[in-house]
Amino acid sequence: MTFINYLESEIQVSVIIPIYNAEYFIERAVYSSINQDFVKEVILVDDNSTDNSLKICFDLEKRLEKIVVLSSCEGKNKGASDARNRGLEKASGNWIQFLDADDELLLGKILNQVSIISNSKKIVPFVVGNSVDVFPGGRKHLNRAFGDPWQGLICSKLGNSCANLFNFQFLKAVNFFDVKMKTSEEYDLMFRVMKLGYLPLFDRNFSTLIHKTQNSLSRDHKNFDLIVENWIGLRLKIRNYLELTDKFSVKYDFYYSVYMGMFHVDYRINFHPSINRIYFLSFKGLLWGKSKLKDYISRHEKISTY
Incomplete structure (x- = not known):
C-alpha cells in the first residue's frame, strides 16, 4: 500500500x-x-x-x-x-x-x-x-x-x-x-x-x-465489564504482535507488566498470567513501598481506559 x-x-x-x-x-x-x-x-x-x-x-x-x-x-x-x-x-x-x-x-x-x-x-x-x-x-x-x-x-x-x-x-x-x-x-x-x-x-x-x-464519569462505571475486557484484550493483541515481529523487548515486557498490573489493581481483578509479577513488584517496591501503594490505590486516577 x-x-x-x-x-x-x-x-x-x-x-x-x-x-x-x-x-x-x-x-x-x-x-x-x-x-x-x-x-x-x-x-x-x-x-x-x-x-x-x-x-x-x-x-x-x-x-x-x-x-x-x-x-x-x-x-x-x-x-x-x-x-x-x-x-x-x-x-x-x-x-x-x-x-x-x-x-x-x-x-x-x-x-x-x-x-x-x-x-x-x-x-x-x-x-x-x-x-x-x-x-x-x-x-x-x-x-x-x-x-x-x-x-x-x-x-x-x-x-x-x-x-x-x-x-x-x-x-x-x-x-x-x-x-x-x-x-x-x-x-x-x-x-x-x-x-x-x-x-x-x-x-x-x-x-x-x-x-x-458527570455523565462521562458515570458511563465509565456502567461499562466496567466492557472496559476491562477491551482494555486487557487489546494489550494482549499488542503484546502478541510485538512478539511475532520480534519487537517485544525487556523494556516493553516491563512496562506491559507494570501497567497491566496497575490496571488490575485499580479494577480489583485477579492478575492475568501474562503479567511478570517480578517486574510489577519491583516497580511497586521502587516507587512506593507497601504503604505508598495502598495510598496509590485509594487516590490515584485509574489507568486510562483508552
Missing part, C-alpha cells in the same frame, strides 16, 4: 464531532475548532439525540459556513465510533481532527501539529498530542504521552482521539473505527494503523481540554 506525504499548503483538516445529548457543550466545541488554522469543515454527526442538540447543530449550520450536519433517521443511538465513521465517509479533508462534543481545542492546536507534519520528511500516520483532563470543580490532570509509540500504546500514553491529528489515508486503509468496540476504540485504531509500518510524530504542547462531566 502506498501513502503520500502532504506539503503544508496541501493540508486541509476535517473536524468530526459526534453529538449525543450535548446541548450545553456543542457551541463551545464548535467555536474551539472552527477558528483553527487549516480547518476546511466541521462535521457535526448527531447520534439520535433526545435533547435540543440537533436543533442547535442546524442553527450553527445556518450561521457558520464551514458547518456540515449529519443526522440519523434510524431512531437509536449507535455510539461514537459509528458516528465518527459516518463523519469520515463525508469528510473531504486529508487530515482528520476528532473532537468530542463536551471537549475543546485550544487556539493553535492544529497549527502546531500541521507544522510538525510539514517539517518532517517522513510519511506521518498521525500526530500524538498531550491533553488536560478537567474534572467537575476545576481539578486538572495532565495527560502526557510517552515518546516511544509502542510503549505509549501499551500504557495508554499515546494521546487520545481528540488530542491527536490523523492522516485520512491511514484511517481509510484500516477501514476506520471498529464499531463493535465501545471502549478502547481509539487505541485499537492506532494499533491497526501502526501495524502498517509507520509510526506517529509527537506534539509536546497541551492543547486539548477533556472535560470529565
